[in-house]
Amino acid sequence: MATQQSRTLGRIAVAPSVIALFLWMIVPLAMTIWFSLLRYNLLDPNPFCSILSPAQLFDEANRCLAGTTNYYYFLTDPAFFKAMTNSLLIVGSVLLISVVGGTLFALLLDQAIIGRNIVRLMVIAPFFVMPTVAALVWQNMLMDPIIGFISWITKSLGMGAVDWFTHYPKTAVVIIVAWQWLPFATLILLTALQSFDEEQKEAAQMDGTPPLSFFWYMILPHLARPITVVVLIETIFLLNVFAEIYVTGTGGRAGNLPYLVYQYGLLANDIGGASAGGIVAVVLANIVAFFLMRMIGKNLEG
Amino acid sequence: MGTISLKNVRKVFGDHVIIPGADLDIKNGEFVVFVGPSGCGKSTLLRMIAGLEDLTSGAIAIDGKDVSQAAPSERGLAMVFQSYALYPHMSVRNNIAFGLKMAGVPKAEIDSKVAKAAATLNLTDYLDRKPRQLSGGQRQRVAIGRAIVRQPQAFLFDEPLSNLDAALRVNMRVFIMQLHKDLGATMIYVTHDQVEAMTMADRIVVLNKGVIEQVGSPLELYNNPDSLFVAGFIGSPKMNFVTGPEATKQKAHTIGIRPEHIDIIEGKGTWNGKIALAEHLGADSFLHVDADGVGRLVVRASGEFRGKEGGAIALKPDMSRLHRFDEMGGVIR
Amino acid sequence: MARAVSSRRKWAFTILAWTLAFLIFFPILWTILTSFKTEGDAAAIPPKFLFFDWTFENYGVVQERSNYFKFAMNSVILALGSTFFALIIAIPSAWGMAFSPGKRTKDLLMWMLSTKMMPPVGALIPIYLIFRDFGLLDTRGGLIAVLMLLNLPIIIWMLYTYFKEIPAEILEASRMDGASVWKELVYVLTPMAIPGIASTILLNVILAWNEAFWTLALTTKDAAPLPQFIASYSSPEGLFWAKLSAASTMAIAPILVLGWFAQKQLVRGLTFGAVK
Numbered sequence: 001m002a003t004q005q006s007r008t009l010g011r012i013a014v015a016p017s018v019i020a021l022f023l024w025m026i027v028p029l030a031m032t033i034w035f036s037l038l039r040y041n042l043l044d045p046n047p048f049c050s051i052l053s054p055a056q057l058f059d060e061a062n063r064c065l066a067g068t069t070n071y072y073y074f075l076t077d078p079a080f081f082k083a084m085t086n087s088l089l090i091v092g093s094v095l096l097i098s099v100v101g102g103t104l105f106a107l108l109l110d111q112a113i114i115g116r117n118i119v120r121l122m123v124i125a126p127f128f129v130m131p132t133v134a135a136l137v138w139q140n141m142l143m144d145p146i147i148g149f150i151s152w153i154t155k156s157l158g159m160g161a162v163d164w165f166t167h168y169p170k171t172a173v174v175i176i177v178a179w180q181w182l183p184f185a186t187l188i189l190l191t192a193l194q195s196f197d198e199e200q201k202e203a204a205q206m207d208g209t210p211p212l213s214f215f216w217y218m219i220l221p222h223l224a225r226p227i228t229v230v231v232l233i234e235t236i237f238l239l240n241v242f243a244e245i246y247v248t249g250t251g252g253r254a255g256n257l258p259y260l261v262y263q264y265g266l267l268a269n270d271i272g273g274a275s276a277g278g279i280v281a282v283v284l285a286n287i288v289a290f291f292l293m294r295m296i297g298k299n300l301e302g
Numbered sequence: 303m304g305t306i307s308l309k310n311v312r313k314v315f316g317d318h319v320i321i322p323g324a325d326l327d328i329k330n331g332e333f334v335v336f337v338g339p340s341g342c343g344k345s346t347l348l349r350m351i352a353g354l355e356d357l358t359s360g361a362i363a364i365d366g367k368d369v370s371q372a373a374p375s376e377r378g379l380a381m382v383f384q385s386y387a388l389y390p391h392m393s394v395r396n397n398i399a400f401g402l403k404m405a406g407v408p409k410a411e412i413d414s415k416v417a418k419a420a421a422t423l424n425l426t427d428y429l430d431r432k433p434r435q436l437s438g439g440q441r442q443r444v445a446i447g448r449a450i451v452r453q454p455q456a457f458l459f460d461e462p463l464s465n466l467d468a469a470l471r472v473n474m475r476v477f478i479m480q481l482h483k484d485l486g487a488t489m490i491y492v493t494h495d496q497v498e499a500m501t502m503a504d505r506i507v508v509l510n511k512g513v514i515e516q517v518g519s520p521l522e523l524y525n526n527p528d529s530l531f532v533a534g535f536i537g538s539p540k541m542n543f544v545t546g547p548e549a550t551k552q553k554a555h556t557i558g559i560r561p562e563h564i565d566i567i568e569g570k571g572t573w574n575g576k577i578a579l580a581e582h583l584g585a586d587s588f589l590h591v592d593a594d595g596v597g598r599l600v601v602r603a604s605g606e607f608r609g610k611e612g613g614a615i616a617l618k619p620d621m622s623r624l625h626r627f628d629e630m631g632g633v634i635r
Numbered sequence: 636m637a638r639a640v641s642s643r644r645k646w647a648f649t650i651l652a653w654t655l656a657f658l659i660f661f662p663i664l665w666t667i668l669t670s671f672k673t674e675g676d677a678a679a680i681p682p683k684f685l686f687f688d689w690t691f692e693n694y695g696v697v698q699e700r701s702n703y704f705k706f707a708m709n710s711v712i713l714a715l716g717s718t719f720f721a722l723i724i725a726i727p728s729a730w731g732m733a734f735s736p737g738k739r740t741k742d743l744l745m746w747m748l749s750t751k752m753m754p755p756v757g758a759l760i761p762i763y764l765i766f767r768d769f770g771l772l773d774t775r776g777g778l779i780a781v782l783m784l785l786n787l788p789i790i791i792w793m794l795y796t797y798f799k800e801i802p803a804e805i806l807e808a809s810r811m812d813g814a815s816v817w818k819e820l821v822y823v824l825t826p827m828a829i830p831g832i833a834s835t836i837l838l839n840v841i842l843a844w845n846e847a848f849w850t851l852a853l854t855t856k857d858a859a860p861l862p863q864f865i866a867s868y869s870s871p872e873g874l875f876w877a878k879l880s881a882a883s884t885m886a887i888a889p890i891l892v893l894g895w896f897a898q899k900q901l902v903r904g905l906t907f908g909a910v911k
Contacts, residue, residue, distance in 0.1 A: 003354070003355065003356045004356055005373065006734070006735045007735050007737065009731070009735065009816060010730075010731035010732070010734065010735025010736075010737070011731065011735075011737075012731070013727035013728060013730055013731030013735075014727070014728045014731040014732055014743070016724045016727070017724045017725060017727075017728040017747075017787060017791060018728075018743070020724060020787065021747060021750050021784065021787060021788065024758075024784040024787075025753060027761065028757065028758035028760075028762055029757060029758070031760075031761035031764075031765075032757055032758065032760055032761055035760060035761070105655070108648065108651065108652050108655070111644075111652075112645050112648070113645070113649045113652045114645070114649045115649070115653070116652075119653060119656045120898075121895055122659060122660035123655075123656045123660070124894070124895075124898065125659075125660055125663055125891055125894070126659060126660075126662070126663065128841065128845070128887065128890045128893075128894035129663065129887050129890075129891075130845045130861065130862055130865065130886055130887055130890075131845070131847050131862075132847050132851075132862045132866050133865050133883045133886055133887050134662075136865060136879060136883065137662050137663075137665075137666050137883060138662065140876060140879060141662075141666065141669065141876060141879075141880070142662060142665070149665060179659070179662070182659070183659070187898060187901065187902060191899075191902045236751060236752050239754060240754050240755055240756070240848070242755075242756075242847070242848045242851075243851065243862070243866075246851070246866075247865075247866055257754075257756070258754060258755070258756040261756040262756070262759075265759065265763075266763075266852075271760055274759075274760050275761075278754070278756045278757040278758075278759065278760060281754045281756050281757055282757040285752055285753065285754050285757075289749070289752050352811060353810075353811075354807050354810065354811075373810075374811050375811070375812070375815075379811065380811060381807075381808070383804045383808060384804075385802060385804055387802065387808040388805070388808075389808075389809070389823060389827075390805075391827055400812050400814075400822075401811075401812035401813055404809075404812055404813040404814045404818060405813050448808075448812070452812070452813075
């Protein structure tokens with residue numbers, strides 16, 4: 001329906017949420033940018049270096065305005081390059097595992113299986129587990145080299161125990177995160193598979209299509225859009241993985257960008273540096289999102 | 303009581319001119335059908351009368367009162383939608399009663415009006431069912447009941463029979479025509495089916511790309527189409543159109559003759575050719591003939607016609623029923 | 636498919652599926668099992684599967700020592716509170732966008748999606764400082780506001796897709812029947828949209844419950860929900876695995892149950908309606 005009346009009402013109705021989200025986005029972003037230009041440390045003997053007393057900002061003695069030094073220090077910090085690669089590594093590996101694994105699982109669960117509903121429940125459950133719990137359970141009960149379950153298995157097979165978090169922290173983190181997101185991909189792809197037109201399947205049967213060709217030419221294109229969505233959604237969340245790293249204490253070796261910002265801010269109390277880091281993270285996220293949207297944007301309904 | 307008039311009604315959407323400017327006067331109690339191919343603007347026009355779409359310019363008046371800016375509920379109209387648009391979470395009774403409830407009618411009156419409408423529509427047994435428990439035809443009747451019970455100035459129908467199967471469609475057509483006789487109310491009916499238009503209408507409004515091509519009674523449009531478009535749209539099977547030397551002979555760019563106005567004779571006719579395809583319907587047969595120098599013609603023959611596909615045939619068109627058109631598609635009288 | 640699948644194929648797939656599913660589910664299963672063991676049993680090598688002395692003592696100790704119920708209560712309040720306030724703004728928004736779309740509507744929706752893409756780290760410092768200076772740290776109200784804004788895009792998107800499925804003609808019919816905008820919302824739209832609204836609530840409760848980043852950063856004890864409760868168990872204090880398991884089970888159990896019921900909603904909500 002398209003009358004002047006309904007259009008105006010529509011606009012009024014939408015306004016509150018737009019305003020709320022706009023503030024939520026703009027205010028912190030603006031402040032972060034501002035802080036990133038300041039020499040602002042919570043432990044600083046000069047606690048006036050804050051936005052609440054701008055008069056102090058230009059005081060020569062305090063020299064609060066730091067310009068781009070924060071960015072310089074952050075970006076040249078060797079930890080930054082490591083953190084960024086870790087960020088991308090985590091995102092990439094988990095995407096790969098969850099999409100490929102998710103597709104295979106979805107195909108499997110789409111078959112006629114006895115007790116299909118229970119199997120579904122078991123496969124999907126990890127997604128609902130809190131990241132903190134997931135991290136703790138994996139770290140202590142499964143991967144602990146002395147009394148962890150996995151170590152028991154590897155020792156029984158004569159392979160000795162692997163101290164995951166000391167030797168392979170990145171792999172450990174990837175495993176934990178992938179464990180949680182594989183079910184998500186499976187769920188989405190399974191739902192999409194089940195919406196596959198029955199008549200198309202029957203037409204292919206009549207044509208005598210071999211299963212592999214059927215998969216490649218019919219199922220995969222049908223899954224293109226859901227896979228696109230899965231990749232998009234997962235990337236949004238994976239770029240910001242935090243709890244798993246924080247809880248397992250692997251920030252030193254496997255820390256990603258968010259964790260580095262946390263280190264700067266809440267551990268070293270360097271607000272200026274942390275803010276610069278935050279902006280860098282935002283820029284990185286936007287770059288990734290831009291490329292993602294370009295590559296797969298056409299697959300989305302929008 | 304239920305007169306509706308449109309003056310220079312215009313609808314523009316962005317860069318698209320959907321309706322350049324429409325003028326129409328509908329008399330009280332008339333059954334008017336808006337007909338035309340998909341996208342011709344007939345539904346848009348109906349919705350503008352209903353108040354569901356804004357006018358870009360122009361005026362709509364109901365009973366002399368200008369309603370161009372009025373909300374749908376203020377126009378005293380009722381609409382029956384193509385998809386019935388019943389409220390799925392309400393029973394049939396409440397569906398029909400909803401309009402009265404919105405108008406603040408006291409409960410006792412609502413109950414009696416609903417009962418009466420249900421009786422007219424044979425819905426009394428279904429009053430407590432939900433729409434999803436009804437068949438297509440029953441749902442359509444509920445939609446009509448919802449409209450009737452409000453005793454509106456005029457009824458608006460937006461392709462109400464399109465979603466029904468063929469047999470049901472015929473029954474409902476008769477039902478609606480009977481309803482019109484009984485209620486005597488003004489009805490505007492939109493359809494793309496020219497059979498519905500011909501059988502139901504007092505007057506037909508033929509639309510093409512937003513323009514009203516012609517307004518007239520069914521037989522007027524059948525016998526005296528003003529344009530190539532109207533001539534080709536009304537009548538089934540379509541009128542035969544011939545261009546080229548045969549048309550020039552008649553001093554026209556295109557000539558048209560209906561399948562039922564071509565006689566089949568023995569020997570040599572005005573046009574001669576071979577039967578390419580034959581459609582047998584029992585009472586009639588329609589022959590697709592490749593006529594020399596003319597092209598493909600559809601000719602109506604009686605059901606007893608014994609000619610075979612591939613056989614020769616001689617045709618004599620009734621020249622008094624021949625229509626002549628210029629290169630713009632306008633009729634030459 | 637109408638043709639019967641061969642019995643052998645069915646069994647092969649069944650065994651494969653169950654095996655893989657079991658492997659994936661194992662950590663959760665192990666946690667639940669361990670929560671019923673004594674600490675000694677929990678650390679035993681080789682690990683004990685089913686034959687141990689089942690006990691409930693861990694649950695008791697966890698509640699006593701760290702007051703599970705307080706944290707759980709906070710989780711519930713935060714989840715329901717943020718959902719409630721989000722719905723108040725989201726329902727009109729979704730209604731406006733679904734039924735009075737303009738040229739900008741699609742762009743608006745994409746923009747809302749993009750606000751979710753912003754890394755929380757980018758906003759952490761300012762929000763933390765604002766909260767600190769306004770005394771909002773460790774308050775339920777503050778966290779409800781944050782959680783609400785965090786999930787608002789998803790809620791609006793989800794409601795939008797549900798509203799879009801309501802045929803516009805039904806609302807137009809109510810308009811023709813004389814209903815004012817308000818009556819149309821109350822008598823026609825809301826009853827028809829209840830399943831969609833319920834699904835959205837379900838999804839948001841799950842998302843709010845599991846949210847770790849903001850809750851860890853902005854709470855310490857008063858408003859701390861379950862993620863904080865669990866994080867406090869991460870400092871090793873000797874043999875504590877059975878208790879950790881009990882704590883974990885208590886933290887994730889409600890959501891596991893809810894999540895099972897909310898699968899369809901999850902798919903729709905988290906794919907922004909692209910997959911249904």
